[in-house]
Amino acid sequence: MTIATLFALYVSSGLGVGQMSMLKETIGETRTSETFRTIKKIVGITLTVEAIGVLGYYLSWGHMFDDNGTRLFYSVFHAVSAFCNAGFSVFSNSLADEANVLNYGVNITTMFLIVIGGLGFTTFWELIKGNPERKIRTWQFSLHTRIVLIATVVLIVGGTVAFLALEWDGVLAGYATSDKVLISMFQSITTRTAGFNTVDIGSLGVSTVLVFLGLMVIGASPASTAGGMKTTTVSVMLIAVWSTITGKNKVEFAKRTIAKDTVLTAMSVFVLVAACLFIFTFALTLTENLPFMDLLFEEFSAFATVGLSRGITPALTDAGKGIIILSMFIGRVGIVTLALAFAKSRKSTKYTYPTESVIVA
Template structure:
């Protein structure tokens, strides 16, 4: 269809007029834009301070609303506080839009924030126009119910995450003040543990409405963030749904790492991070190249969520008749999927997975074992298994020496552990089970002992020989860049290869036709020695503070330091001093003994001279 000639002329005339109008408008208000830019530079610090105040109010309101059962007039006061937070949040956003000269770019970079603002304004205007009935009508148009409380909660969480994102951006400045990346990593874990402790002390966290006392709240928070699984109160019966959700969130943050989650949020709500921020973060995720940091973080989060989703589906299908309520069945499935993949060992069953309905359930056993193994392999190994080693042309066949060591060590430990439990406990705790069940139970204990913490057998009933096998598996642990703890499979593998090279007279440590650098060997030795010193020191302290059998104390300490979570039944009977020792052990084991040593040790610059060498008789 052809348009009349006069219409075409009118259309092009309109385009020329619009172009000239925009040009005149821009020239006329250019001076205003300059004044707004200058004003923005003056007002910006005050806006940041105002946002920080909103964050503090959001944290206080969130704890009050979720952690306490508020009654009048406190509930009304909290509603007013929420209204102040929402109003301040909207005002801050529009001030930034008004004062910046790059409005479209700001809205694009803060798309989620803009969407949240629009939703809040829509519901607020609906209430002003027609009251609560009109709000219900608007919600029905979009097919949602009670969206206002959800938007308020989303705003509070967004503000809290936003301040974390600001902290990530400020990290290079913090490091320029003579701080180290390792201190930032340790500090991130401490901050999450502290916040989790506060939430677990609130009355809504426990069934009795009193909240956990400080030492128990600190212990539970540390155990969750450090993905250990040792408990001083029963998660299933002592904590409410709110308390269980707090533990679940702490486990997820502890498994992925606060820096990883905060970085992903920073990249989601803003234009990106600079080289300084990426250089800080690469060490915390096991990446060696700064340019690949963002891609690695995205892979970690995507792989984690996908595996946990598949694991939750596996649990859900394995409990067809156990729950009457599907929502409870779904929550149990998600909780155990996150706990298993993060190698945390927390369970919302009183006896973990040791009761008959779970211990011999093949679906539960297989799902749990797959999640534990994938979580313990490490994200670097998982990515190579999915895509191959990008440094080689034959991607699907040529793996790095790291991945080969991880796979060989994991397979060997699982096999040896299974055979050891099967043989040593054939007529012990396994007596009375069928042969197929004995094999499955032995395989499960072998896998879970390496830092996962779930159990389908009574750990306290195991023989001394089996307990010694468990101690060995626990201290070895899983692999680097994973959600698990322990010395790590590669550390022990490198040490054994070094010993073998010394025995056969080789100068270099070799594996798979590759030479392992001396720096790697020295690091492995450092980890082993420091871990041995810590284990001895903390075990010695526990023998002073606790009146328990030595084998139980030793098992508890190994379990805490290796972030395993298995216990011979003495965790709840520990004194406050003993709990404090275990808390420190769990923190050191999760953050890493070398990481903490580097965080506080004073590094010496490389010397430009060498002393003369001399032999020392050591063997």
């Protein structure tokens, strides 16, 4: 979308009002007038952060390569892959080989790139410049940024602690305590749609796999390079549930009221994602004769565009691979975007039907 818009900007007279409005929603901008400026910021942030990543990798791999050209190529490739949450590695075993698994420079650089890419461009820019909604730029962040930061920290810390506790005597056995913490934090971060690994995913226990399923389906944040259901979607759903439990008639957080449309959109995303995961996993059980937990992991990983696998991908039938391909496509395009593309437009009405209660619990 960014590249297409820049192309339209420089080779034509610009975009129409409808196209600008759609693009504004896509990149997470609240003001149409700021759309093109935001897109230019996206390009600048991407190149700058990836350049920092290249430097980090280049310095970390000084002992591995005799040829500086190869070393630079590996650095550039992994910097782009990590920032874009792609998870592709030039190494045959991702980053799980002996030279990388405990290389602090490689681990920290990768985690830095994944987190920055997953925060979302609007959030990252607000961290740099302050809240754009205020006349005087301050670091009293917008509600969106606060939710993103809180959710990101909770998921990273929660995932790290869970992995550390569940795999202490499992895949982490034999490592020093500091190394166990590093590996656990890396896996907690990369599981949320980045797709790198420093341990054998197929050796993880069932409990750890269940934690990974949750991290994968949540994913990162809106307007980012990552996939998943998004941190804000889950956060708004949980806030809405808490508001219902506490008897509030509005969804409130941090002395702000969350718009009803936002809550309904979050609910729609949650239901549609759950339905797709159920349908595609059920389809895989019909086409594949493989362990259910492996199929479930494969589907969650594909839909959230993570790329991790428990080693069954080559064993999938053509039909199974087709299901995984479709899952990746829908997950990357976005379930709501796809639904709206096929939905019939509805004209606004000037009347309201009578309200009637329905027993739901």
